[in-house]
Amino acid sequence: AFECLLAAGATKIISADSGLAFSQLRKFYAENKGQWIFGHLGYDLKNETENLQSRHPNRTGFHDLSFFIPEYVIRLDEENLTIDGVENPEAVYRAIMDASPTIEAARETDPISVRHRISRHEYLEIISRLRQHILRGDCYEINFCQEFYAEDVSIDPLATFHTLTELSPNPFSAYYRFGEHYCVCASPERYLKKTGNRILSQPMKGTSRRQRA
Numbered sequence: 001a002f003e004c005l006l007a008a009g010a011t012k013i014i015s016a017d018s019g020l021a022f023s024q025l026r027k028f029y030a031e032n033k034g035q036w037i038f039g040h041l042g043y044d045l046k047n048e049t050e051n052l053q054s055r056h057p058n059r060t061g062f063h064d065l066s067f068f069i070p071e072y073v074i075r076l077d078e079e080n081l082t083i084d085g086v087e088n089p090e091a092v093y094r095a096i097m098d099a100s101p102t103i104e105a106a107r108e109t110d111p112i113s114v115r116h117r118i119s120r121h122e123y124l125e126i127i128s129r130l131r132q133h134i135l136r137g138d139c140y141e142i143n144f145c146q147e148f149y150a151e152d153v154s155i156d157p158l159a160t161f162h163t164l165t166e167l168s169p170n171p172f173s174a175y176y177r178f179g180e181h182y183c184v185c186a187s188p189e190r191y192l193k194k195t196g197n198r199i200l201s202q203p204m205k206g207t208s209r210r211q212r213a
Contacts, residue, residue, distance in 0.1 A: 002075045007038040014039075015063040018047045025065060036084070039067030040176065040183075049067025051167055059149070061181045068178075112155070117147040157182040 014028040022045070029037065042064035048054050072092065073084040083089035118126070123146065130142050161175045161184040168186040176183040190202035 002077045004074075004076040006074040006076075007036060007068075007070035007072070008074075010068040011071055012069040013066070014068075015066040017064045018042075018044045020048075021045060021065040022048055023069065028067060032079075035069050036069050036073050038070055039065070040178075041065055061207065066178050074120070099162075105124055112150045112153050114148050114150050117149065157184060 012028075012032065014024060016024045037159040040062065042062065044054070044056075044058075044064050047054070062147045071085055074092075075082040075084070081093070083092050086092055126144065130144060133139055134142065157177070158175065161173075164184055165173050170186045170188045172185070172187040172190055174183070174187075178183070189204050190200070193200040193202075
């Protein structure tokens, strides 16, 4: 268990979109067993595992699947800071401690106008149709989301992540850079954790407190 995990640099990279992505990942994993592997899995990989097809526009710029072997791995638990992947971890530690933070200065950005992808009228119509599906028994749980977005703006990703985690401190927050694309996250949910032969999931959506009889 660790409080924080950091991977930096990349010695090997794999990126793929839905189609043959999982077979490429299995090969990548087999060739690099015993090494740290970091990356992401996208929603449209469902097209490889289920009889489902959706081709929504990908506005993020991320591939459906990307993983890398890091040059450095830094682990922080309650008592220790561990630096893997280098012959002289003390030098890396000193470089980190000597680095000058720039987050405060980077916070001064122009106001950003955030818009929603679905209008209020359309949103309510979709909700009405989904309720009919539930009443007919087509499904028992639906996770309906919409996109909020801003275009033609410039932000500092690290400063944005720092502000986000201050406003919404959560155990599964993440700052992720792959090439020139960034993802900042402050999630209270754990998707999956595998320990030995056990898999743990800690979702929040679609749950409610159990009622006493």
